[in-house]
Amino acid sequence: MRVLVSGAGIAGPVLAYWLTRRGFSVTVVERAPAPRRTGGHAVDLFRPAMNISEKMGVLARVEERATGTNRMTVHRQGSRRAVRADLSKIFGAASGRHVEIMRDDLSEIYYDATRDDVEYLFGDSITAIEPDGEVRFENAVPRRFDLVVGADGLHSTVRGLVFGEESRFSAFVGAYFGVMTLPNVSGLDGELLMHVGVGRTAGMYGARHLGDARVLFLFRSERELDCSYRDVPRQKELLRGAFAGLHAHVDRWLEELESTPAFYFDSITQLRMDTWSRGRVTLVGDAGYCPGPAVGGSTSLAVVGAYVLAGELARAGGDHERAFPAYERVMAEHVRGSREAALSAAKTLIPTSRLGVWGLAQGARLISALPAGPSRALVRLTTRSARLYDSVTVDDYPPSPPPDEEAGFRRRGRTEAG
Template identity: 45%
Template sequence: MMKVLVSGASVAGPAVAHWLGRYGYDVTVVEIAAALRHGGYAVDFRGPVNLEVLSRMGVLDDLRARQTGGSPMRFVDSAGRQLLRLPGEFAGGELEVLRSDLSRVLYEHSRDKATYRFGDSIAGLTEHAGGVDVRFESGIEETYDLVIGADGLHSIVRRLAFGPEQDYVRHLGYYIAGWEVPNMLGISGDALMYNVPGRLASVGADRRDPATAGTMFLFKSPELAYDRRDREQQKAIIAAAFADLGWYVPQLLEGLPSATELYFDSISRVDVDRWSSGRIVLLGDAGYGATVGGMGTSTAVVAAYVLAGELATSGGDYRAAFQRYEAQLRRPVAKTQSGGNRTGKFLAPGTHFGLAARNRLLSQPFLLNQMLKLGEKVSNLVELRSYSVEQRQFVQE
């Protein structure tokens, strides 16, 4: 029974822990946060491949019970007049849930198969012939057969085993932020989106708690130097970027100083030439992520299924398993990632002409339907295999 350490308890980590636990591995998941994170944007699953993996995990019904239904997006001018409306399925796919709900469901379905260690993180990795010696920030030292980095865009495992972040993470020209505010504006139904060139401010009601609303702020910027653990510094950056805007922006910014669950990050993508190094492998955003728009969440869930299945059917040859995992996913992942390259420019075009062109083009039903079809096509590029838990072999469907 191989000992596997998984770094990260957001989505990819609990997903791979679920499968490896079912296959009989001794799995530990370490997470730097003290508990599962709350808040976060909605994430979507679309197409039969994504839904089939969720079904095989046994989580599909639980997620459907928590689905948001997708939120239509209505772009407005400063007076609230509609410029463009996008239907809920544009962003929501066939199944949309809050990222925090997805993380909770995956955790609940994996915690009886894995040991979770919150409030700790990896401080050092030393690989040798017999395994990987891991030193934790808490001072604990243990040896594992394999280490999986499922710890996101700013992966600790990738930094320690592959090299510094700047070698693999490319800034795509925008920053995105979000936090919850009381729904004092009485927002209901469509999420409202307000643009000026290079900036977007958005607010939408929480469907489960209409008294609460979620914001999304996005702005064009060169790469910024800031402390990722300094929330006050990040709040100051956001406030400065939107200080001169009207519409509902001043009211939404009033909720920023007291926000406890702030999300702030660059829109970036991760490109790693090879996803494994010896006994260490990257999964999800750590190896091939895109901050937003790159279908990273659904891709990570499918990738976790593939990685665990290939390990379970490898007869202990983890190198061959890692190669098959990457061979299956490299091309599909490149396609999904490419969507992230366009997200910032789509949500906040840098010119008045760009804003008008986006609104005009997407007001045409034919073009909108073509974009929806393309999204579903990209989601189904993985040729899904069935991995037998009992016989540890796979068959091509």
């Protein structure tokens, strides 16, 4: 049975890994000309995604590429006194198993685990999907697939082709974020340096295996700004306007915007769809249920979603009419929880008042100062979404389909191939 997956980021390779091990033939198409090697920005893997990565045999590589960021220094606007916190204890209060890793490093690890068994089409994109499974591409010749999965992110091409305009499903959270790369002139090693003001937060961090650093910008906006996600000059202009005068450190970071080798900017937006499936097409990860970039644990959710989708397809013997609804039922509660967590995290990370700025700094200090048990209790008392990600449970799907189903997949593949 032939499956086309659009997107070679996180969800795409994870889905491809589990599908191939359950008897499916998988092709992954990716717009980028090659696997990205720039490092990207830091993302979090929580217990469920860590467990799935362990089953894939890649956990050692994931842990080896961890950023190693375990300390945080918070500077509040208008205050000369910095607050220092133990990040490892803060994350430990939220999850019993966690790692922070650069996004492109994680994508590369998952890609390496699949490249020998999966067909990858780089430098191409889907332009049309017919009801009978015929797919047209920008460059490759048309081909027919049994199933098509959009794993191509918040601005999914597959979702646009099958479900319509993104604006029908997107809900603006009231904030924007940007990420840039610059030289690690501060020599940050295991430290996150943050500057926080009302409605805006900027942070700089390094990774122990990278020679450069990343700067993350988060800022509030009561309305959606007139800016395409592809209009880079306008995006940089917005960042300069939002962060001017926050701190001398931040002003120096902004001076590097024109020379940065890597830059990303987008709204913090949730996708809210009644269903992620239509016909032989379904969506996974941010393409279907992005809880909010930078604030909602979307990477772990994408890994779990890919694993569940592959498991339900195998359980249903490739029958998407049974598998897709089952996949959506399993993921529905996790998606709702992640949306709520994202809204809560955005409120905390981008304070709306001076009291919120003070609370962010002092809360981090207190949690990191307490022993593990009391710190976990404090997180539960103060955060509705505490330990949300560790509470996600999924079935231990069988590693491969029953022999008769696997043989059926192969027979159908030979018949369709002529």
